[in-house]
Amino acid sequence: MDLTYTEEEEAFRARLREWLAEVLPKVPPKPAAADWPGRRAYDAAWQRMLYDAGYAGLHWPVDAGGQGATPTQHLIYLEESEKAGAPYVGANFVGLLHAGPTIAAEGSAAQRARWLPPILRGDEIWCQGFSEPDAGSDLASLRTKAVRDGDDYVVSGSKIWTSHAEVADWCELLVRTDPEAPRHRGISWLAMPMDAPGVTVRPLRTLAGSAEFAEVFLDEVRVPAAHRVGAEHDGWRVTMVTLSFERGTAFVGEVVACRRVLGALARTARANGRWDDAVLRRRLGRLHAEFAALWRLTQWNVSEAQSIGGVPGSGGSVFKLRYSHARQELYDAAAEVLGAESLDADREWVADRLSALSYTIAAGTSQIQQNIVAERILGLPKGR
Amino acid sequence: MTGPVHFQLTDDQRALRDGTRELLVGRHDRDRLRGRGLPCSWGSPRSWGSPRSWGSPRSNEVESGGEVESGGEVESGGEAESGGGVESSGEVDDPALDRALWRELGDAGFFALRLPEAAGGVGLGLPEAVLVFEEAGRALLPGPLVAGQLLAGVVDGVAAGERIAGLCDAAADPVLWEHPAGCDEVVFLGEGTRGARGRTGEAYRSAAADVTCAPFASVDPLTPLARVTGRSRSTPLALDVPRLRREAALLTAAQQLGSAARTVEMAVAHARRREQFGAPIGSFQAVKHLCAQMLVRAELARSAVYAAAVTDDALDVAGAKLLADEAAVRNARDCVQVHGGMGFTWEADVHLHLKRAWLRAECWGTAREAEEALADALPG
Numbered sequence: 001m002d003l004t005y006t007e008e009e010e011a012f013r014a015r016l017r018e019w020l021a022e023v024l025p026k027v028p029p030k031p032a033a034a035d036w037p038g039r040r041a042y043d044a045a046w047q048r049m050l051y052d053a054g055y056a057g058l059h060w061p062v063d064a065g066g067q068g069a070t071p072t073q074h075l076i077y078l079e080e081s082e083k084a085g086a087p088y089v090g091a092n093f094v095g096l097l098h099a100g101p102t103i104a105a106e107g108s109a110a111q112r113a114r115w116l117p118p119i120l121r122g123d124e125i126w127c128q129g130f131s132e133p134d135a136g137s138d139l140a141s142l143r144t145k146a147v148r149d150g151d152d153y154v155v156s157g158s159k160i161w162t163s164h165a166e167v168a169d170w171c172e173l174l175v176r177t178d179p180e181a182p183r184h185r186g187i188s189w190l191a192m193p194m195d196a197p198g199v200t201v202r203p204l205r206t207l208a209g210s211a212e213f214a215e216v217f218l219d220e221v222r223v224p225a226a227h228r229v230g231a232e233h234d235g236w237r238v239t240m241v242t243l244s245f246e247r248g249t250a251f252v253g254e255v256v257a258c259r260r261v262l263g264a265l266a267r268t269a270r271a272n273g274r275w276d277d278a279v280l281r282r283r284l285g286r287l288h289a290e291f292a293a294l295w296r297l298t299q300w301n302v303s304e305a306q307s308i309g310g311v312p313g314s315g316g317s318v319f320k321l322r323y324s325h326a327r328q329e330l331y332d333a334a335a336e337v338l339g340a341e342s343l344d345a346d347r348e349w350v351a352d353r354l355s356a357l358s359y360t361i362a363a364g365t366s367q368i369q370q371n372i373v374a375e376r377i378l379g380l381p382k383g384r
Numbered sequence: 385m386t387g388p389v390h391f392q393l394t395d396d397q398r399a400l401r402d403g404t405r406e407l408l409v410g411r412h413d414r415d416r417l418r419g420r421g422l423p424c425s426w427g428s429p430r431s432w433g434s435p436r437s438w439g440s441p442r443s444n445e446v447e448s449g450g451e452v453e454s455g456g457e458v459e460s461g462g463e464a465e466s467g468g469g470v471e472s473s474g475e476v477d478d479p480a481l482d483r484a485l486w487r488e489l490g491d492a493g494f495f496a497l498r499l500p501e502a503a504g505g506v507g508l509g510l511p512e513a514v515l516v517f518e519e520a521g522r523a524l525l526p527g528p529l530v531a532g533q534l535l536a537g538v539v540d541g542v543a544a545g546e547r548i549a550g551l552c553d554a555a556a557d558p559v560l561w562e563h564p565a566g567c568d569e570v571v572f573l574g575e576g577t578r579g580a581r582g583r584t585g586e587a588y589r590s591a592a593a594d595v596t597c598a599p600f601a602s603v604d605p606l607t608p609l610a611r612v613t614g615r616s617r618s619t620p621l622a623l624d625v626p627r628l629r630r631e632a633a634l635l636t637a638a639q640q641l642g643s644a645a646r647t648v649e650m651a652v653a654h655a656r657r658r659e660q661f662g663a664p665i666g667s668f669q670a671v672k673h674l675c676a677q678m679l680v681r682a683e684l685a686r687s688a689v690y691a692a693a694v695t696d697d698a699l700d701v702a703g704a705k706l707l708a709d710e711a712a713v714r715n716a717r718d719c720v721q722v723h724g725g726m727g728f729t730w731e732a733d734v735h736l737h738l739k740r741a742w743l744r745a746e747c748w749g750t751a752r753e754a755e756e757a758l759a760d761a762l763p764g
Binding site: 371 | 390391392393394397511648652655656663664666667668669671672673675676677679680683684685686687688690691693694695700702703704706707751752754755756757758759760761762763764
């Protein structure tokens with residue numbers, strides 16, 4: 001057991017720090033939250049800077065155009081980027097963390113050549129069409145249907161919770177290609193152009209007030225069969241490759257950020273007098289231990305992924321369960337530090353308090369995660 | 385592409401952990417034959433496997449598959465008599481220390497683990513001590529174990545397990561002494577002053593006979609306690625008291641971790657076996673979710689405890705103790721809950737984990753102290 005980094009890793013960190021210090025002052029100011037075209041341009045420009053400097057697709061395999069970095073180097077990258085205040089992955093999220101790795105793992109040579117380079121350069125933005133109004137936690141019950149017609153599939157149905165749908169060029173879409181088959185075996189994975197006729201995007205306003213995701217209606221949209229990644233009806237397995245990426249290092253930067261917020265809460269509480277409240281102090285002290293441990297758990301999981309040479313397994317569910325809860329606790333503590341100031345929607349941390357509510361829901365609710373932990377890790381029997 | 389792996393157990397560390405588990409299992413079986421003493425069902429070392437290998441889905445299948453057969457049988461060994469499939473103990477009414485066991489632990493290097501080889505020790509470090517103490521916590525091994533580890537090389541005969549020393553926190557109120565009848569000597573860690581990085585203070589050594597006590601009815605049936613009311617003829621010791629306090633907290637946290645991990649296994653084993661409404665109760669989500677949260681607590685505590693063993697930093701230790709205390713206490717409570725009515729009986733071992741966890745949570749840094757120290761350390 002060791003928590004020190006190798007010379008090579010420290011050299012990687014030093015080069016990265018130097019580069020971040022050099023380029024971050026040149027990054028333009030962040031656009032307003034509601035300015036979607038502006039946000040796309042901003043996120044794409046940052047991705048292009050990463051690409052030009054050789055940091056794009058750090059954790060992707062080299063033969064997919066990535067850098068083939070180790071999980072530890074990826075961890076260092078995410079940690080240093082957060083500490084330096086670099087832009088987030090933003091609109092490039094689905095391309096870099098879901099669709100891209102799926103195409104890299106399951107796509108044909110032609111598909112990889114067509115779709116991967118534009119993702120790495122920030123030229124094309126992807127969104128995700130998985131969930132449906134009647135298929136959330138029970139994703140395999142999805143009903144959007146794709147019927148083969150010559151060289152195309154004709155797709156009809158609706159998708160929901162699709163982030164960045166308004167500015168995306170492509171959608172990684174799960175469709176039912178065989179309605180008769182057992183539900184996990186009749187699904188296919190398609191890359192759908194968002195400008196195809198029959199695609200309608202309706203933004204959904206979140207409880208935080210912003211339109212972070214959308215509903216996508218599909219009315220006889222023609223998608224070339226050549227855009228199917230993996231075999232027909234094999235889309236469920238293809239998708240599970242993607243989902244394990246999502247539960248890997250997705251929260252590294254956020255844990256670093258939460259630790260910084262905790263320090264800022266302590267400073268604010270000392271300044272506004274609430275620090276005298278022992279209950280609040282102890283609450284912040286406990287969160288200090290909690291986030292320190294979550295950081296160690298991240299390091300442990302990354303080391304494990306590195307030692308078994310694969311993507312993180314169900315251990316990611318253990319992390320997500322605790323982290324999503326801790327994040328909500330953090331911003332509830334923020335509200336206690338702020339007092340009635342927490343009712344000011346423009347005040348720092350208030351929007352974060354609202355968005356934290358999504359963490360126990362998105363990417364597998366806490367209840368589903370607990371089922372996963374109980375059944376796949378602890379070996380408890382399936383049931384209800 | 386694969387670089388060195390940092391924050392994982394090394395092969396040697398795994399071997400040490402497994403060896404310790406086997407030693408304690410073998411010892412337990414002999415004690416059970418003699419019908420005395422150690423009350424816990426240690427189970428087979430292979431009945432569960434490495435908790436950290438749970439991360440890989442492939443090994444999960446193998447392990448959980450294997451557990452149904454081998455672990456299930458081991459666990460249910462004494463079931464016929466006790467009914468209900470609950471792990472149960474022999475007698476717990478004679479908590480006197482077993483000196484033969486103590487010498488055996490000494491021979492195995494349990495106490496001399498961190499002494500240099502030149503001094504007859506094993507020459508290992510804090511992470512290894514933590515792994516060994518985690519196993520002790522799993523096994524509910526009774527006795528002043530932390531004292532033995534910290535006073536090896538300080539008090540003659542302790543390293544070999546020939547003499548038994550106690551370690552008391554003289555800054556606590558009340559000052560409690562574990563296993564007073566079993567100790568030959570006691571070392572008191574003095575009051576001192578409390579700073580941001582823990583207490584500083586002095587250490588004193590007394591013969592057991594020179595310590596005066598009032599009786600104290602210990603809530604943990606396996607850890608007799610006395611309330612220290614005074615001591616005559618104590619000798620000052622030149623010891624690094626902040627270091628001893630820090631290590632005592634860490635080794636206590638390691639035992640809490642072992643207990644927390646063990647109660648997850650006990651709850652899961654029971655939930656797989658016990659049937660109601662025609663199905664194992666572990667197939668019901670209400671029970672599943674209790675068990676899942678138990679594992680989450682144990683694994684978060686594990687990361688914190690192992691990291692603190694590597695950094696040996698006072699604040700890391702405080703955080704690790706806080707999370708390990710919580711994991712041990714809450715997991716034991718949830719384990720009682722999963723066991724239902726049987727969980728509320730003396731016969732089931734669960735209460736022993738809970739009571740020991742309560743006791744350890746009060747030793748070498750309470751939640752209040754840890755939380756205040758951690759709050760103080762936030763940048764400001």
